[in-house]
Amino acid sequence: MLPQDQPGIMPGAGKKGNPVPTTGVQEKKLYERLTQALEKYKGKPGVLIAALQEAQEIFGYLPRKAMIHVANELTIPLAEVYSVASFYSLFSTVPAGKTRLEVCMGTACYVKGAEKLLQELQKQCGGSPGKFTSEGRFSVATTRCVGACSAAPVIKIGEELHGEMSPEKLPALLEELTKI
Amino acid sequence: MSTLLEELMQERVRPETEHRILICGGIPCRSLGCRKVQEALDEELQQKGLAGQIPVDVIGCIGDCSQGPSIIVYPEGIVYQKLGPDDARTIVREHIIGGRVVEELLHRDPHSEEIIRKREEMPFYREQTRLVLRNCGVISPHIDDYLKYRGYAALARALAEMTPEEVIDEIKKSGLRGRGGGGFPTGRKWELVHQAHGDEKYVICNADEGDPGAFMDRSILEGDPHSVLEGMIIAGYAVGASRGYIYVRAEYPVALRRCREAIAQAREKKFLGGNILEKGFSFDIEIRTGAGAFVCGEETALISSLHGTRGDPEPKPPFPAQKGLWGKPTLINNVETLANIPLIILHGSHRFTELGTERSPGTKVFALAGKVRHTGLVEVPLGTTLRRIIFDIGGGIPGNKKFKAAQTGGPSGGCLGEEALDIPMDYDSLQEAGSMVGSGGLIILDEDTCMVDLARFYLDFSQDESCGKCTPCRVGSKRLLEILQKITEGKGEERDLETLEQLALLMKNSSLCGLGRAAPNPLLNTLRLFREEYLAHIRERRCPAGVCRSLMRPRINPEICKACGICSRICPSQAITGARGTPYKIDLEKCSDCLRCLEECPFDAITRGGRRLAEAEAMDR
Numbered sequence: 026m027l028p029q030d031q032p033g034i035m036p037g038a039g040k041k042g043n044p045v046p047t048t049g050v051q052e053k054k055l056y057e058r059l060t061q062a063l064e065k066y067k068g069k070p071g072v073l074i075a076a077l078q079e080a081q082e083i084f085g086y087l088p089r090k091a092m093i094h095v096a097n098e099l100t101i102p103l104a105e106v107y108s109v110a111s112f113y114s115l116f117s118t119v120p121a122g123k124t125r126l127e128v129c130m131g132t133a134c135y136v137k138g139a140e141k142l143l144q145e146l147q148k149q150c151g152g153s154p155g156k157f158t159s160e161g162r163f164s165v166a167t168t169r170c171v172g173a174c175s176a177a178p179v180i181k182i183g184e185e186l187h188g189e190m191s192p193e194k195l196p197a198l199l200e201e202l203t204k205i
Numbered sequence: 206m207s208t209l210l211e212e213l214m215q216e217r218v219r220p221e222t223e224h225r226i227l228i229c230g231g232i233p234c235r236s237l238g239c240r241k242v243q244e245a246l247d248e249e250l251q252q253k254g255l256a257g258q259i260p261v262d263v264i265g266c267i268g269d270c271s272q273g274p275s276i277i278v279y280p281e282g283i284v285y286q287k288l289g290p291d292d293a294r295t296i297v298r299e300h301i302i303g304g305r306v307v308e309e310l311l312h313r314d315p316h317s318e319e320i321i322r323k324r325e326e327m328p329f330y331r332e333q334t335r336l337v338l339r340n341c342g343v344i345s346p347h348i349d350d351y352l353k354y355r356g357y358a359a360l361a362r363a364l365a366e367m368t369p370e371e372v373i374d375e376i377k378k379s380g381l382r383g384r385g386g387g388g389f390p391t392g393r394k395w396e397l398v399h400q401a402h403g404d405e406k407y408v409i410c411n412a413d414e415g416d417p418g419a420f421m422d423r424s425i426l427e428g429d430p431h432s433v434l435e436g437m438i439i440a441g442y443a444v445g446a447s448r449g450y451i452y453v454r455a456e457y458p459v460a461l462r463r464c465r466e467a468i469a470q471a472r473e474k475k476f477l478g479g480n481i482l483e484k485g486f487s488f489d490i491e492i493r494t495g496a497g498a499f500v501c502g503e504e505t506a507l508i509s510s511l512h513g514t515r516g517d518p519e520p521k522p523p524f525p526a527q528k529g530l531w532g533k534p535t536l537i538n539n540v541e542t543l544a545n546i547p548l549i550i551l552h553g554s555h556r557f558t559e560l561g562t563e564r565s566p567g568t569k570v571f572a573l574a575g576k577v578r579h580t581g582l583v584e585v586p587l588g589t590t591l592r593r594i595i596f597d598i599g600g601g602i603p604g605n606k607k608f609k610a611a612q613t614g615g616p617s618g619g620c621l622g623e624e625a626l627d628i629p630m631d632y633d634s635l636q637e638a639g640s641m642v643g644s645g646g647l648i649i650l651d652e653d654t655c656m657v658d659l660a661r662f663y664l665d666f667s668q669d670e671s672c673g674k675c676t677p678c679r680v681g682s683k684r685l686l687e688i689l690q691k692i693t694e695g696k697g698e699e700r701d702l703e704t705l706e707q708l709a710l711l712m713k714n715s716s717l718c719g720l721g722r723a724a725p726n727p728l729l730n731t732l733r734l735f736r737e738e739y740l741a742h743i744r745e746r747r748c749p750a751g752v753c754r755s756l757m758r759p760r761i762n763p764e765i766c767k768a769c770g771i772c773s774r775i776c777p778s779q780a781i782t783g784a785r786g787t788p789y790k791i792d793l794e795k796c797s798d799c800l801r802c803l804e805e806c807p808f809d810a811i812t813r814g815g816r817r818l819a820e821a822e823a824m825d826r
Contacts, residue, residue: 070531071512071513074495109513109515113495113497115496132574132646132648133648136575136576136650137575169417170416170417170418171456172423173236174419175271175420175574175580176232176233176273187236188233
């Protein structure tokens with residue numbers, strides 16, 4: 026079922042995905058950007074995934090309203106929009122935490138202790154597994170293989186990758202992140 | 206080293222005469238801090254007034270990822286590895302300005318202690334036959350560098366001297382088989398699309414590298430994108446297509462960027478667009494990004510995703526060769542397959558078949574990772590033994606551990622145990638051994654890996670990635686996972702193994718697409734090779750590798766416990782209760798696994814995973 030939007034929560038625009046309480050003006054601007062971005066897809070076949078990727082880029086995730094907006098602009102049934110948004114793992118319908126820490130769950134990372142790393146990370150950040158949430162400073166999640174198998178285990182933070190991680194290296198990493 | 210490689214080397218190497226620094230920008234190196242090395246290099250060059258005079262380029266993966274961050278300094282071609290920012294500054298001062306190779310920063314062979322200066326001298330490279338990876342980590346991904354090394358010469362030859370039929374014939378004669386996992390003869394596929402009727406045809410490059418543990422496609426696209434473009438253009442010419450798509454995983458932002466740049470460069474030099482090389486053939490390429498779905502590696506699901514919908518697979522036939530993208534005949538080839546094409550056209554199929562085995566000619570890139578000393582991409586002729594790859598090239602297992610198995614083929618493949626170390630790694634032999642070449646993921650496992658847990662890991666992956674369209678896969682993978690979870694939690698029963706086997710076979714035989722048909726493979730294979738490990742989990746409630754957490758909790762043996770109460774007093778979580786005369790008990794909900802009770806028990810009555818303290822500690826190390 027299409028999730029309801031959390032009232033008053035809107036991530037900051039862009040990849041950082043930093044959730045802040047929104048004002049109507051900010052929100053309107055983001056939707057204007059989306060309308061503009063969707064212009065080039067109108068009337069073309071096979072563009073839904075690309076359109077949703079742009080929407081997620083703008084909002085940091087896919088709010089219900091944005092999905093409705095995409096459906097209306099591209100005249101695609103909302104059911105189809107949501108079926109695509111819920112099918113692919115890169116689309117998220119919940120806002121992200123301030124700093125996203127993603128533990129790679131590829132095979133190489135797994136056999137080199139990604140599970141232990143994830144547990145330790147959750148313990149230290151107080152984050153819960155699964156999708157990002159807006160609570161807390163860090164949100165902890167797992168990601169599909171990022172192809173850095175040689176540096177396993179790997180933690181992905183934004184576009185940065187941190188290789189050869191271990192539970193012992195976590196405090197230093199988190200400390201560094203807190204400074205930013 | 207093969208003669209073909211020698212020939213390639215001779216023809217391509219134009220000795221660099223000026224100082225030039227190439228930094229490995231492969232993901233592992235980046236994750237190990239290559240950006241800081243780059244910044245330090247730039248800074249130091251700037252300070253010494255050399256900025257702009259010494260080119261510093263970031264290139265694709267150099268290869269021996271466990272030794273990163275790495276740089277190569279030309280004209281000598283010296284390789285420095287495991288660098289920090291300070292080392293980078295030293296190299297600028299000593300090597301670039303002083304003209305002295307910085308001996309103390311050179312790589313040392315861990316066994317012979319011998320100093321290694323150049324790439325070719327490292328055992329990791331010396332034992333390889335790098336053809337597909339010939340440019341990766343040697344040149345920058347820019348078209349100018351590619352052209353220096355006979356880039357687009359194959360395209361020129363195909364367009365100038367060969368008819369489409371002759372191109373297809375050459376590929377057929379080469380015996381090249383799909384490198385993405387299927388192993389289907391590439392020439393045959395091309396022929397099918399060539400013969401199919403359609404006013405428009407398409408070529409798709411499948412860069413949705415799905416096996417979690419394979420990264421050769423990413424490395425090729427990042428390090429040598431033009432070889433893939435060249436392969437696609439030749440394929441387009443052969444099958445009669447005018448449009449190509451590269452379907453890239455969204456998890457690979459750098460590969461995506463390099464592809465975009467490469468396409469723009471190729472358009473500018475007129476290798477893409479109308480009337481290529483003035484031979485009347487037109488072809489252009491577009492990029493589409495995936496959004497994270499393993500099933501999209503399957504041809505028909507990939508096409509659904511290109512249509513912009515959910516990546517649902519379709520029944521075959523009709524095959525994409527007849528009815529693919531937008532209902533038109535479509536050729537789908539994997540990245541590594543396409544990167545082989547220019548080599549075959551340029552040097553002839555007879556040179557290609559000199560390598561590899563009769564039914565699996567050519568080389569294969571394996572992504573060596575896991576519990577092995579040197580990790581990274583390894584390209585060897587098909588038919589090379591596992592022993593050679595792991596021990597001669599990969600340097601063996603670190604930490605004096607014992608080799609247990611090698612996982613090939615990812616979630617669709619299986620494991621090869623110690624007895625398979627000497628079988629040739631080719632399509633047919635691996636299939637016979639119960640595994641598969643797959644896309645070339647090669648994860649080495651040592652004695653600390655639990656095979657039951659590994660099977661659970663893969664099932665968890667497949668279950669999560671199942672698109673849900675057909676029942677055998679949707680429900681089957683879920684049930685298999687549940688049973689495996691039960692076993693790893695120490696709640697398994699012996700009859701579960703029978704259920705697992707029955708259900709796995711049913712899923713294999715009745716699922717709609719490759720995902721469901723192959724998902725039970727890791728389970729069936731480990732069940733056959735490591736049955737005793739499953740039985741240890743079930744009968745003894747013990748995980749021999751010490752991985753399964755539920756089986757690794759402390760437990761008080763009531764027969765040994767003298768009810769002295771020491772453990773209860775020292776337990777920081779107050780998880781141990783009992784009374785004089787009756788054995789004590791641990792409340793596992795409260796227990797924090799600190800293991801102090803194991804340390805303090807004077808009677809060794811407390812065990813973890815069936816082991817006493819010393820053994821348990823040894824496991825943790």
